Amino acid sequence: MIPVQGVQNQTIAVLGLGRSGRATAAALAAGGARVVVWDDGADIREQAAADGLHVLDLTREQNWDGISALITSPGIPHLYPAPHPVIACAYAMGVPVDNDIGLFFRSFATPEWERFDSTPRVIAVTGSNGKSTTTALIHHILKEAGRPTQIGGNIGTGVLSLEPAHDGEVVVLELSSYQTDLARALTPDVAVLTNMSPDHLDRHGGYGGYFAAKRRLFAEGGPDRAVIGVDEVEGRYLADQLGMGPGDDRVIRVSSGQKLERFGWSVFARKGFLSEYRKGRQIASIDLREVTGLPGAHNHQNACAAYAATRAIGLAPREIESAFHSFQGLPHRSQTVAEIGGVRWVNDSKATNVDAAAKALTAFKRIRWIAGGLGKEGGIADLQPYLGEVVKAYLIGHSGRDFALQIGQTAYEVVETMDQAVARAAAEAQPGETVLLAPAAASFDQYPNFEKRGEHFTALVQALQP
Known part of the structure; x- marks a missing residue:
């Protein structure tokens, strides 16, 4: 568990008591907060009370006195199609609303890191399709290379249920638009956008709102490296917004099908071959056709994104290629x-x-x-x-x-x-x-x-x- 920092002796409310809500309540308590909880389900509230949690009816304004923040689960609407009544009440009372992703990013670094030889890092992956496979592949590459690593977020373990960082560890997070849209802190070292296609439009008030939720990971977070899939216009726009020109290698453009040779750093797949280009020169190539765990152009796009993310933190092409061949893919996905x-x-x-x-x-x-x-x-x-x-x-x-x-x-x-x-x-x-x-x-x-x-x-x- 990662105890939440900066909440000691504060009263913090948690809305939604699923997996992430329960983990959030525990992490807040571990950080010294007084935690109150609410869920729309009466049976869930009863179980929470039986488990010793302080259930407080947050639909009543008189119960908000002294509450410093509301932490909501990602599945609960906070804007479109309409804010949940409890979130609307928080807005009316001027109480800041956040989620577990925001708490993670403000609590992950600790004074203990000063004793580490290598600072822990976070790679965060978002996008419409392929983000689970890309996240799992990055984690697999790191493990195969002998790097300490954890995986969580929208896949596997909830972010606050991860273990505190070890020396040199890389935490790999899959983040949905529901998670990036609301988090008040987003500070990954490497941020990845796989691709964009319409999804969850009712939740984001249309495609523009959906893209804006994804964009926050880059605009709010200011990652050291941004890995951007540029097969859609939204990705090309974002890469252009983040870079200071085509030679800016802080942005790594990724494609499945396009040849990207003119940029400071790019990774693309064509006809089954992955190529890495730096400043107009090819410096690595991998034959993906016999990588059984990554079949098809869509998985070649995932491979390019994972390759770029792990290259950005210093892994060698041969290490990555070897790990590709031992990747079995995620269950139920090709x-x-x-x-x-x-x-x-x-x-x-x-x-x-x-x-x-x-x-x-x-x-x-x-x-x-x-x-x-x-x-x-x-x-x-x-x-x-x-x-x-x-x-x-x-x-x-x-x-x-x-x-x-x-x-x-x-x-x-x-x-x-x-x-x-x-x-x-x-x-x-x-x-x-x-x-x-x-x-x-x-x-x-x-x-x-x-x-x-x-x-x-x-x-x-x-x-x-x-």
């Missing part, structure tokens, strides 16, 4: 779960929409595609341009028959269940082919979440092993 009789089996259960499924379908050749579930508005007709490598589709779940009408001339079979899909694909797949679970649909017709769907697929595949 994860190779087996190779049986020359057939590759890939679990991309996280591909719950058309955009994610399209990325998966362009990452492999000769595909037997398992798709379906609870389809989303608009169906999958937009996937037709990406089906050229699909040998046959095996369609499951509530929307299986609807999907069959939307995939053009692609061969298909409606098989209803995952068990049937895996069995049929196993019977028909030929060496050199890939059986890909990329559902392009939610899981809720047959599974509680995409993780359970992916776990079922993986178990069925592993049962095929001789």
Whole structure:
């Protein structure tokens, strides 16, 4: 746990008692604060009281006397579509509102660091897609290189549940727009933007508000190095805003598909090869085509971002390349779960929409595609341009028959269940082919979440092993 600094003898309110809210309350108490808590759920409040927390009704203005700050969980709206009533009350009372990310950045450094040989550092990753894979890959590279490291934030451990920093440690954080939007302190050493595409627009009042939330990590934080994906105009704008000219190597531009040779520092992937350029000269190259844990152009973009972030803190290209080859990928995200009789089996259960499924379908050749579930508005007709490598589709779940009408001339079979899909694909797949679970649909017709769907697929595949 990281005790919160600067709160001793203050009364601090915590709104929301999920994982991050509970951890925040504990870290505040460890820092000497008097903590009061509130949650909209009556059962959650009862459990909190039973656990010894001081539950205080923060919807009543008379209960705000003496409260110095409100710390809210990231899932609770603070502006759009409307502030939560408790947050609106804090605004009316002039009480500062923050979140656990803000508390982490103001509490991470301690006087103990003066005795360290190497100052601990923070790499923070945000973006629309790929941030979990990029964060996990950076953490993996650091571990493989023998660097002390922790991972947390929107992935794994909550930030205040991390251990206090060790000498020379690098903490790698995944940060969502919900987390960056409100944090009053954002001071990473290296900040990464993977890419931008519309998401969470109701929460941010539109695409401009969503981008503004991401931009805060760079504009408010002033990182020593900024790694910026420039395949969208927002990334190009941000890189231009942060740099003092094309030769400014404090900004590392990253791309999957563009050749970036004119800048002070850039990392890009084209035709399966990653290239690093410094001041117009190529200084490193990595063949990504045989890196099984990072298939496809979208993962090559993640590899470029992770490479740039770890180069920015001094790792050598050979160290990074070696770690790429031992990275197994995150569960349910283009994860190779087996190779049986020359057939590759890939679990991309996280591909719950058309955009994610399209990325998966362009990452492999000769595909037997398992798709379906609870389809989303608009169906999958937009996937037709990406089906050229699909040998046959095996369609499951509530929307299986609807999907069959939307995939053009692609061969298909409606098989209803995952068990049937895996069995049929196993019977028909030929060496050199890939059986890909990329559902392009939610899981809720047959599974509680995409993780359970992916776990079922993986178990069925592993049962095929001789």
